[in-house]
Amino acid sequence: MAQAKVDPPQPAPAYRRVLLKLSGEALMGELDYGTDPARVQAIARQLAEVHRRGLEVAIVVGGGNIYRGLAAAARGMDRATGDYMGMLATVLNALALQDALEKEQVATRVQSAITISEVAEPYIRRRAVRHLEKGRIVIFAAGTGNPFFTTDTAAALRAAELHAEIVLMAKNEVEGVYTADPALDEDAEFIPEITHKDALTRGLQVMDSTAFALCMDNNLPIVVFNMADERNIDRIVSGQRVGTLVRT
Numbered sequence: 001m002a003q004a005k006v007d008p009p010q011p012a013p014a015y016r017r018v019l020l021k022l023s024g025e026a027l028m029g030e031l032d033y034g035t036d037p038a039r040v041q042a043i044a045r046q047l048a049e050v051h052r053r054g055l056e057v058a059i060v061v062g063g064g065n066i067y068r069g070l071a072a073a074a075r076g077m078d079r080a081t082g083d084y085m086g087m088l089a090t091v092l093n094a095l096a097l098q099d100a101l102e103k104e105q106v107a108t109r110v111q112s113a114i115t116i117s118e119v120a121e122p123y124i125r126r127r128a129v130r131h132l133e134k135g136r137i138v139i140f141a142a143g144t145g146n147p148f149f150t151t152d153t154a155a156a157l158r159a160a161e162l163h164a165e166i167v168l169m170a171k172n173e174v175e176g177v178y179t180a181d182p183a184l185d186e187d188a189e190f191i192p193e194i195t196h197k198d199a200l201t202r203g204l205q206v207m208d209s210t211a212f213a214l215c216m217d218n219n220l221p222i223v224v225f226n227m228a229d230e231r232n233i234d235r236i237v238s239g240q241r242v243g244t245l246v247r248t
Contacts, residue, residue, distance in 0.1 A: 014239030017056040017132060019164040020047075021155035021207075024064035024093055025172045026227045033065055035096050044100035046230055047137065050237045051106055056132040058162055059139045060155040061097060063089030083147035087114055090151060094141035095119060107136040113145030113154070125161050132162070152211035160218045167220055168236060169207060170227035176244030177204055177224050193245045206246055221247040 026043070029036030051057050066089035094110045101108040109131050112120040120141060121127065131138045143154040159167045177199070180188040191204070196216035199206050206212055206224060215222055225232050225243030235242045 011238065013050065013053050013055045013237045015055065015165045015237060017058070017162065017164050018166050018168055018237070019058045019060065019155060019159040019162065020168045020170060020233075021152065022059055022061045022097075022170050022227070023151075023172060024062040024066060024089065026170055027061075027093055027096070028065040028172075031065075035065060035093065037096075037100075040096050040100045041103070042230060043227070044097065044104050044106075046233045047101060048104035048106045050233055051135075051137060053237065055237055056135075057137045058128070058132060058158060058164060059097070059137065060143075060151055060158055061090050061093045061139060061141060062151040063087070063093055065089075066092055080147035083149075084114075087142040087145070090143060091116060091120065091141040094139045097139055101137055107134075108139060109136050110139045110141055113140070113142040116142075128158075129162060150208050150211065152207035153214065156207070156211040156214040156218075156220065159220055160214060164220070167215060167222045168233070169222055169224045171224060171243075173226065173228055174224075175226045177206055177246070179204075181205075191244055192241070193247075196246055196248055199246055206244075215246075216248065219248045221245065 027035050027040050029039035047057060063086050067086045091112055098108045098110050110120040111123040111128055113123045115122055123140065128138050140154065140158050143149060143151045144157060155167060175190060177191045177194065178188040179191065182188040196212065200212060200216065206222060223236055223243055223245055225236065232242050
């Protein structure tokens with residue numbers, strides 16, 4: 001009697017703890033703004049697969065997909081008020097991603113930097129670390145909780161606080177870092193690897209300058225990659241070179 005073929009066990013991930021910066025635009029799919037449920041579920045499947053390999057995963061989610069629809073209403077508004085609206089948009093995305101992850105049978109917690117106790121825990125660093133150690137994915141919403149700071153800065157801050165080994169910067173339909181915007185300059189060249197200092201000196205848009213300086217000061221490597229390819233996160237976690245690596 002022939003024995004059933006058993007797939008070989010996957011190797012241990014190359015990292016122990018990572019922080020994924022997920023832009024709101026990555027959740028839109030083909031929509032002009034808003035959240036595409038199929039796209040969110042596809043992202044959740046990717047995260048569930050790498051999580052089952054023993055990786056500790058923290059996520060900072062943006063809100064551009066929702067805030068884009070509010071842009072007209074926010075025009076002329078006080079900057080701080082507009083930023084708080086953006087923070088609330090990230091909470092909506094965090095809850096949608098949590099629901100999708102739980103459908104993949106992954107225990108997930110949402111922590112918010114602004115108090116919304118009915119739907120999310122407050123951000124407490126030690127509690128977040130404990131969730132990760134217990135095998136839960138933690139989603140951080142509402143940025144840093146302060147206006148004038150982007151979710152990029154929140155990602156760099158949370159990664160430093162949690163002692164993440166690397167920051168994964170998920171981009172929408174962009175393979176990594178280029179010498180110029182590839183959508184505007186057909187001669188833009190892809191950069192496979194660069195140092196923090198060189199990227200800052202050349203003014204390359206890896207993330208906003210505050211976030212980037214925070215990563216550089218804390219020797220946090222960054223991988224900028226295309227989220228549209230559903231195999232990329234698994235490749236990065238396996239130690240393969242994907243996108244652009246930024247390191248000291």
